[in-house]
Structure formats: structure tokens, C-alpha cells
Amino acid sequence: MLELLAKLATGAEPGFAEKQIRWALSFDGNGRFLDVLELGDAGTKGNRGQTFSRCPEFIRQYKQAGGKSEFLWDTAEIVARYAENPDDEDLGKKHDHFVQLLRGAAAVMPELTPIANALNDDDVLTQIRKRLEEKRVRPNDKVTLLIDDEYPLASPAWHDWWREQYRRLCTGRQADKAEKRSKRAKRKMVCLVSGEIVEPLETHPKIEGLAGVGGQPSGDVLVGMDKDAFTSYFLQQSANAAVAQEAAYRYRAALNELIRNNSRKLAGALVVHWFKSTVRKEDDPLDWLDNPPGAEESMARKAASDLLDSIASGKRADLGDNRYYALVLSGAAGRVMVRDWMEGQFEELARNIGNWFEDLSVVHRDAGRLAPDPTFQTILRSTVFGRNPKEKDDNLPPPFVAKMWRVAVRGEPIPQAALAMALARFKADILDKDKTFDHARMGLMKAYFVRKARKEGKENHMRQEYNWQHPSPAYHCGGTMAVLAKLQQAALGDVGAGVVQRYYAAASATPALVLGRIIRTAQYHLNKLEPGLAHWYEEKLGQLALAIGDNYPQTLTVEGQSLFALGYYQMWVELRTKKSEENK
Amino acid sequence: MKPKDQVLEVWGEFACFTRPELKVERFSYPVPTPSAVRGIYDAIYCKPKEFRWQVTYIEILAMPQYIALRRNEVKDKVNVKKVYEWMSGKSPPEPIWADGTKDELGTDLKGRTQRQTMALRDVRYRLHAEIRPWPGFEERLSGFEEQFRRRAAHGKCIYQPYFGCREFPAYFELVQVGAPAAETVNWSQDLGLMLYDVFDLARPGERIMEAEDVCISAFRASVQKGILRVPEYTSSEVVKVPNGGQHA
Numbered sequence: 161m162l163e164l165l166a167k168l169a170t171g172a173e174p175g176f177a178e179k180q181i182r183w184a185l186s187f188d189g190n191g192r193f194l195d196v197l198e199l200g201d202a203g204t205k206g207n208r209g210q211t212f213s214r215c216p217e218f219i220r221q222y223k224q225a226g227g228k229s230e231f232l233w234d235t236a237e238i239v240a241r242y243a244e245n246p247d248d249e250d251l252g253k254k255h256d257h258f259v260q261l262l263r264g265a266a267a268v269m270p271e272l273t274p275i276a277n278a279l280n281d282d283d284v285l286t287q288i289r290k291r292l293e294e295k296r297v298r299p300n301d302k303v304t305l306l307i308d309d310e311y312p313l314a315s316p317a318w319h320d321w322w323r324e325q326y327r328r329l330c331t332g333r334q335a336d337k338a339e340k341r342s343k344r345a346k347r348k349m350v351c352l353v354s355g356e357i358v359e360p361l362e363t364h365p366k367i368e369g370l371a372g373v374g375g376q377p378s379g380d381v382l383v384g385m386d387k388d389a390f391t392s393y394f395l396q397q398s399a400n401a402a403v404a405q406e407a408a409y410r411y412r413a414a415l416n417e418l419i420r421n422n423s424r425k426l427a428g429a430l431v432v433h434w435f436k437s438t439v440r441k442e443d444d445p446l447d448w449l450d451n452p453p454g455a456e457e458s459m460a461r462k463a464a465s466d467l468l469d470s471i472a473s474g475k476r477a478d479l480g481d482n483r484y485y486a487l488v489l490s491g492a493a494g495r496v497m498v499r500d501w502m503e504g505q506f507e508e509l510a511r512n513i514g515n516w517f518e519d520l521s522v523v524h525r526d527a528g529r530l531a532p533d534p535t536f537q538t539i540l541r542s543t544v545f546g547r548n549p550k551e552k553d554d555n556l557p558p559p560f561v562a563k564m565w566r567v568a569v570r571g572e573p574i575p576q577a578a579l580a581m582a583l584a585r586f587k588a589d590i591l592d593k594d595k596t597f598d599h600a601r602m603g604l605m606k607a608y609f610v611r612k613a614r615k616e617g618k619e620n621h622m623r624q625e626y627n628w629q630h631p632s633p634a635y636h637c638g639g640t641m642a643v644l645a646k647l648q649q650a651a652l653g654d655v656g657a658g659v660v661q662r663y664y665a666a667a668s669a670t671p672a673l674v675l676g677r678i679i680r681t682a683q684y685h686l687n688k689l690e691p692g693l694a695h696w697y698e699e700k701l702g703q704l705a706l707a708i709g710d711n712y713p714q715t716l717t718v719e720g721q722s723l724f725a726l727g728y729y730q731m732w733v734e735l736r737t738k739k740s741e742e743n744k
Numbered sequence: 745m746k747p748k749d750q751v752l753e754v755w756g757e758f759a760c761f762t763r764p765e766l767k768v769e770r771f772s773y774p775v776p777t778p779s780a781v782r783g784i785y786d787a788i789y790c791k792p793k794e795f796r797w798q799v800t801y802i803e804i805l806a807m808p809q810y811i812a813l814r815r816n817e818v819k820d821k822v823n824v825k826k827v828y829e830w831m832s833g834k835s836p837p838e839p840i841w842a843d844g845t846k847d848e849l850g851t852d853l854k855g856r857t858q859r860q861t862m863a864l865r866d867v868r869y870r871l872h873a874e875i876r877p878w879p880g881f882e883e884r885l886s887g888f889e890e891q892f893r894r895r896a897a898h899g900k901c902i903y904q905p906y907f908g909c910r911e912f913p914a915y916f917e918l919v920q921v922g923a924p925a926a927e928t929v930n931w932s933q934d935l936g937l938m939l940y941d942v943f944d945l946a947r948p949g950e951r952i953m954e955a956e957d958v959c960i961s962a963f964r965a966s967v968q969k970g971i972l973r974v975p976e977y978t979s980s981e982v983v984k985v986p987n988g989g990q991h992a
Contacts (some may be wrong), residue, residue, distance in 0.1 A: 162765055163936045347955070348985050350962050352765055355937050355983050383765045387819040387853055390768045393942060394955040401764035402960065497769040497860055499812065503933070559812050566810075 161501055162353045162382075162403070164485055165411040165418075168434065172413035174405050175326035177217040177365070180420075181233055181313075182209030183297055184306040185240070185288060191274025193284050196291040197306065209302065211420075212313050216322045219330040220363050227253035231261040231322065232313045237299035239279070240288045255279075261325075268321045271307050300377070349402035353411060360402035365412045367496050369419035373430050375491020382415070382496040383408070419489075424450060426488070426565060427540065428558035429499050433486035435506065443467060443479065445513035446486065449568060452517065452533035460533040461521065464514025471507050482506035486569060488562055499562050502569055512571035519610045520603035523625045523730060527737040530624060531599035536568060542601035543581035545588070573615045574608040580718050586725050590664055602729050605722050626730035628703070633711040634720040637671040638727025640704045644678055646735045647697045651685035668724045672712040700735075745885055747874035749800065750892060751919035753926070754784060755868040758811070759907030759914075760861055764939055764960075770861040772908065774808035774933075775967060778974045779941040780908050781871050784916065787905035789892040792949025794884070795877040802972040803870035803928045811865040818842055820854050867907060870919065870926040878948045893918060928970025938965035940984075945977040959984060 186194040199210035216231040227250065229238045236242045238254045245251075262276040278284045297303075304313050312318070351358045366379025385391050385400045392400055403411075418432040425431075433446050441447055445464060452460040470476040488500035517533050524531045534542075537553075540561060546552030560581075566572050582601045589595045606622050613620040621630045626639065645660045659678060667674040679701065686694045716724060761773045761780050778799045785797040818840055829835040844855040875888050895901070896918035905914040943949065944959035952958055961984035963975055975981035 161763075161936070350960055350983050350985060352937055352939070352962060355962060355964075357983075357985055385768055387768075387857070388821045389817065389819050392767075393952050393958045395958060396955070399955070400767060403765065492769065492860075493857075495768060498766055498771050498862070499860070500810070500862070501771070562812065 161485075161487070161498075162407070162411045164503075165414040166353050166407050167410075168414035168418075172406075172410040174219075174409045175217060175323060175330065176214045177409075178211060178213050178413065178416060179215040179217075179233065179302065180208045180211050181215075181302040181304045182207060183236065183292075183295070183301055183303045184311070185303060186306040187275055187278060187308075189271060189274070189308045191278040193278060193287055196288070196295050196297065198295065212304070212311070214316075214319070215313060216318070216326070217365075218326070220365065222330050226250065227257060229254045229258040229261070231258075231265065231325075232318070233302055233304040234258055235300050236292055236297050236303045239303045240285055240292060242289050242292050242297070242299050246285070246289070264325070265318050265321055269312060269315070269317050272312065275305060275307060347399075349399065351404040351407055352401055353403050353407035356404060358402065358404035360399050361405045361408050362397050362399070364398055364403065364408045367412060367415050367419070369416065369423075370430060370489060370491040370496060372425060373428055373490040375496070376494055380491045380494050380496045382411075382498075384495060418487075426536075427553055427556040427561040429488050429490040429562060431486060431488050431565065433484060435485070436483040437478065437481075439479070439482065439506070443476075445510045446484070446569070448513055448533075449516075449536040452535060460517040461514055464510050464517065467510045468507065468514065471510070479506050479510075484509045488565060490558070499558075500566065502566070504570075509569065512569060515571055516568045516607075519607035520600075521624055522599060522603045522606050523733050525597045525599065525729075525733060525736075527733045531603065534600040534603060536564075538600040539604055540564060542598050542604060543578060543585060545585065573611045574604065576608075576718065579605060579608045579722050583718060583722050583725060587665060587668070587721075591661055593658075593661065597729055597732075602726065605726055608722065609719075609726075622726070623730075626727070626734040628707060630707075630727070632720075632723050632727075633708045634671070634713055634716050634723040635727035636704050636707040637675060637713065638668070638724035638729075639731035640675060640679070640701065640708070641667055641724070642728045642731035642735065643697065643700050643704065644682055646732070647682055647685050647689075650693065650697070651688040664728075668716060668721045668728075670715050671724070672714045675712060745882075747798075747876065747885060748889055749872050749874060750785070750889065750896075751923075752784065752788075752871045752873075752896060752916050753805075753868070753919050754871060754905070754907075754914045754916045755806075756907050756912055756914045758813075758863045758865055758912040759867045760863040760912060761908040769859055770863070770909075772810070772862055772864050773935065773938060773965075774864070775804060775935070775965070775972050776802055776869060776871075776907065777939045777941075778963075779939065779943070781873065781974075782941065784871065784905040784907075784914055785873050785892075787903050788901045788916070789888075789895050790902070790949075791888070793878070794881045794948075795875050795888055796945055796949065797873045798876045798945075798977060799974045800872045800874060801974055802872070803926050804931065804967065804970045804972065805868040805870060805926055805928060806866055807929050807931060808867075809865050810862050813861045813863055814858060815861065816856050817859050818855070819857050861909075863909075863912065864907075870928075931970050932968050933966070935965040935967065937962050937983075940974075940977070940982050944984075 180200070182199055184197045184199055186197050188194060198207070201207045215233055218228065218230060222228060237251065238258055241251055241255050243251055259276050259279050262272045262279070266273040266276065304311060347359070348357050349360050351360070364381050364383045367382055368379045370380055371377045383398055383401050383403060385397055415432070418434060419430060422434065423430045423432045442453070445467070448460050448463065453463045467476070467479070471480040484504060484506055486502045487498065490497050490499060520534060520539070521530050540556055541549060541552040544552050544555040546555050560577065563575055564578065567574055582604050586601060589598070609622045610620050621627055621632070630636065641660070641664065645658060648655065648659045663674055663678055667678065686697060689697070713720060759772065759776070760770055761775070761777050762770045763773055781799045781802060782797045820840060822840060823838065826835065826838050830837045841849055841854045842856060846852050846855070849855050875885060875892065877885050877888065896916065905916055906912055907914045940961040940963045942958055942960055943952065950957070961977070961982050963982045965972060
């Protein structure tokens, strides 16, 4: 896994990292402070700033000793002593280190000398702090320098100088430490990423961008064993999983890049995915889960089958040979937690995603067409309570989301828990007359039965529309309930709490006990209708009674109740179709 | 004399063959590592000074399925030195703090923590391994093999074999010579670099007493139609530090 990530990032080099920096202190060539500028999408909420692809970065151990700062960039707190107590001793040391590095680099970039002088001047610092405060910069925000409209950070002039510094201070330091600790750190081990024999890195660089999913703003480590219980065979820290420094920096660079540009958030977790060879966005089946192609119905299924056809016919041989990789991550107390890892053939992925949309497709509540392809998030939200999408997302249990992700991507059966959750929401919503049916929820319930039949190798009886040949009495009991509801509406119009609000819950749990009684009282409704319509309804009830036979179920399980709900919905739509056809 | 193929069928509810790089929030390899399989054979019959087990291949009989488990775990380990001191009456016993926060214990390195395990569930494998006697014990090969077969056939073991973690027991059955071939899953995948073993299998077995004794080896694992072939430890396909990793 790490090996694949490391392969992605070929240009990564220890000592360099990509950083997003939000603020710049602008100076003129003589070191006169001009202003504080916001970089990136200035003024927008959540602006992360401008991306600098090659920023200098010290190894973590070097900074852990305290009193150290980065070169050319760091937090506003350190660069400008921008804190509640600017005279704090520790902060002072870090600030001095920042200035000292600027002076050191002045050998290759003379323009840094006046800036170093300015940053040493208390008056200038007060001026900078005032502007930072006016611009509402947070002390932890990253800051860099701008001299005469040029970012020293973007210049390659300091690269060689920095490499030398890094080698002396970081890699050299590791060697010193190794000397002191004698054999332990000096030992060579097999790098689990590259397979080479190397001296393992003690602590790994941090992965950024997981703050929204339980991670820390400063980053989290993917490979790190600081507690005794997680080390083995007397090995210390990351020697437990030996990785070479170069390899660690490479996987970090790749993962950071993926998180920033190619990730989606799924209830408490972040999904990143990539392909062995690049795939265009419109051909990416995983992207369809969020953005089903085309606004029209069943476009996602068509896209999947078109893609599969072109792979089979050799038109897109490039995709046939491709592989996908997907990683589900979240943060936990400074560590990156891998929740899931998937890989496979591109073709298999396209087929699974195609099946996902196919299995979910269900008739539209307005009848006569299919419901639009739902997004993955809509499906998840249809299973939980919430007054708005955000509240629903908050109510989604993360392990459930991870499982559903596997269901969609790998074509696994839908867990019964999902069915139970969807059913509970369905039963709650049906009591509210103002609520309409949720297509995603009905689709999910239908897909459960389709996949169950597929797994067990049985015939699938679920259709997009009502299936009169369905063998389950529970399904037709649901259909009967829909006819009774429509009948009441036809006879009495709007009646406040109708037969559905009064009896749905009882009928779906114990049909034998309840349905008979409602059918009996339906006679009063039939008598109120004109004879032709009454006959039409009687005929429907008769057909359904025939389909059920003598098998009115006494009690129904979650699966039975879900079939009841699907029968109810599909019959409800069918009656609409018939009526609208008759009206024509 | 050529060593015979010793075949075991093993199964269990859970398994976790932890990837070393993800061993804190444990994440299992989809298939057993050679060292986990060696551990299963060792649990039934081992004489580290007389022979070692060489795993030859693993047949996967059930598709790997992951399950996420969350458990409360402790952060520190038993201090062996302290236990010896307590045994000889030199110091009072020191418990492992199974609970408690940083405020109560004064350190972040003790107490309880919640960790995730991505384990495998409902696993079933058919394992193949051979006994490799150490120099001087070659003549006893057939004796070792008979002994192993007798023990395995009676379900005897030194301790319960397990799938990667002790809490995931492995149930086993000896597959008799001439038994019908197993039906492996139709699954092929390149798994990349995988852990081979932590012990130096090129020398008669000794306990790991310090970090210097560890010799982690790895190999390129590839499952073809449900079968993972395991290269010979001494072959060049197994990446390891020369001289057993000692002071390279």
C-alpha cells in the first residue's frame, strides 16, 4: 500500500514538502515593511492559501528539541512573535532561529539580509503585529515573505544551500544520535516500502489535511509507535516498521497530494482514490458515486455499460489494463487510522458501480419514469434522522459509512442494519402526510433484496415497478395497504389521519390481524364511489387477495416489513400511473 | 531424504495478520504471512534446536473479508524485570493500569486507549509446510514427520495455534495423504512487499532477547488463483539483511 503511494510521488525529496500558506509579509528590497497580504482565495471562508510546491521542511526530531523554526515560512506566532506575550522566552528562541536561518541563506540570496534586519527590529515587529491583528490572522496561520513582489519561497536559489543545511542538521543529526545510541539506530533493516536495505527513519513525517475527520491541524503520522504496547521485539519507535527516509517522504507527498486534490469526506472519514494510470474525470466510476453523470434517469448505468462495452471491444484497452486503489482514512489522537483499503481491476470497478446504480433504480413517485440516479451521500442520508443534510451526516455512524462504501465499490451485499435503518425512517415518514417518498431510501431497500438474491444464487423478484408475480405475501400485503389508502382518498378526500396514519404501523407488523379488519371497513368507502370506480378497486383488491392466497402473515420481520413497504410504494405509484392513464 | 509436504487445514472466526507499518491501528494483510503460518506449525510441534518449518504455499479457501473491531487496549507492557524482582521478594507487585487518564497516572504512556483492528473474518486455509532439520539432525527427519502427524491427527498442540493475534484462535485438522484437493477461491492479486518473518530462519532458533536478534525479512507476495506461493527462506526472493542483520 505504502509502496504504491511512494511510487505515485516520484519528485518528492526529503527536506522538501508542499505547503499551503495563507499570509505573506510584504517588504520592499530595502527591508521596509509594506503590508500583510492574504494569499489564495482572499476573503473566502476556509481559504487555505497559496500552494508552494517546494518548501523547506526540517525533520520532526530536529524541531522536537525546541527553539527551532522552519526556513522562509512558519507560523505568524514565530515569524512576528505574534502572541499574547511576544516576549515569551521559548517563542523568542524560535523567532531568533528563523532570523538566523535568513541570515545564513543570505550567502546565496542577498536580498534576505535586509529582511532579517527588519525582523530583528522591535518597531517593525510591532508594526507587523498590528497589521496581523487588523487582518485577523491567527497565531497558528502559516506566513511567508514577499520581497518586491517575489516570493523567496518560490525561488530555486536557496535549494542547494538548503540541501546542505538539511543534510548537516537532519540526516547528520540522525547519524550523531545513532552513534550515541550505539548499535540500535545504526542497524540496517529491510525497508517495507522499497525492499531495500536501509537505516530506518525513527519518526515519520506528518500527513496533513485530516483535521476535519479527527486529525490534528498540524498533521498526523501514518507510521508511528510511541507507546510500549505497540512495539515488538525490543524495537523502538518506527524501527517496528522499517521505512527509508526517502520512501517515507515519497508516500507522505503522495498522500498529502491525494488528500488535498482527490478526496471526499464520508462521515468522519476521508476517502482517497487513484488509478495505476491516470483516468479522465468523466471516466472515473468512483466520481459517479458523488456526481452521477447526466441529470436524466439511469445515465450512470448507461455510462458504466458503455465503458464496459468499450473495454470489451478493445476501444479503451488502456482502461482494461488499469487498476484502482482506494483508501479510507481518519485521524485518531495524532495518528492516521486506515479504515479500509481496496484495490482491483478497473473493469471490475466499473461493473460494480454500474450494478450499484442498477440495483438502486426504482420507479419515480410521479410514475411513468425512473427516479434519478442517487448520489452516494443521498443514499446514506436516507437512513438517518436529521432536519438538514448536515445533521443527517452527523448522525451517520462512521463504521456504517465505511461498510456502505465497500458495498458500493466492491459489490458486496447490503447489510441488514442498513435495511433496518431505512425501514425505521420509512415508517416514521409515512406518518407525516406532508412527506413524500424518498427515492434513495426505496432504492436502497430494493437493492438489499436484489443483492441478497444474487448472493444466494436465487431468482430476483424485485423490479423497478410493482411485480404482480412476486412470491412474497408480505409484498402484496403492502400493495393491498396502498389500494386501501387510495380507496379511502377517492371516497372521502382528505380526512386528517387516514388509514395509513392509523393502521400502517400495525398492518406492516401483523398483517393477518389488521388487514382483514381494514378490508372489511373499506366496504363503506366502496359504497360511496360511483359503481365503475368501485368495481375497479374491488378488482384490484381481488387480484391482490389472489396473489396473497391464504398466506396472510401473522407477524413480519424486518425483511418482511421492508417488502411490505416496497409493495406499498410500488403499488402506490402503479395506482397513480393507472389513474393518470385513465384521465388521458 | 526429501522432506514430505505436511498439510493442515485451518479455520477460525477472526484473523489479523498485521501489517507492520499499520500495527497501532492494526490492519491485516488479506492473507497469512509465512511467519503466521510457521507459528501455527510451531504451536503443534516444534524443536527449534533440531529443525525448522519451511512454509511452501498457502491455499486460500475463503475470500478475505474484513471486519472492523474497536477495543479498549492498554498502552504499556508488563515489565519483566519488575516481575522477577517481585518473584524474588525484592519489590512489591506493580500492576498494569488498565484504566486511568493522564491526570490520574501522570503520564500519557500508561492506561487505556481505544484502538481499531481491521481483522479478517471467517477464514479458512490449507497450509503446506516442510520440516527442515538443522545440520546433525537430518537422520531424524522421518521421526520428526511422524511425530508431527501423530500430534496433529490427535489435535494435540503445545498451545492453541492462532491467526496472527493470540485472541484469534486457529482450529486445525491434519489433511491426510491422498485427501481430495481443496477448492481455492478464484482470486488473484499482487500484494506487494509482505513481511516474511521476524526471526532469522537461517540459524537454529534462539529467543529474541534484544533488538539485535531481530531479522525482519520480506518478499513480494502474489496470490494466483487463490494460492500464495512462499519462496524458500534462503532464496534471493526473500529480502533480508545479510548476516541476520547483526551490526551491519
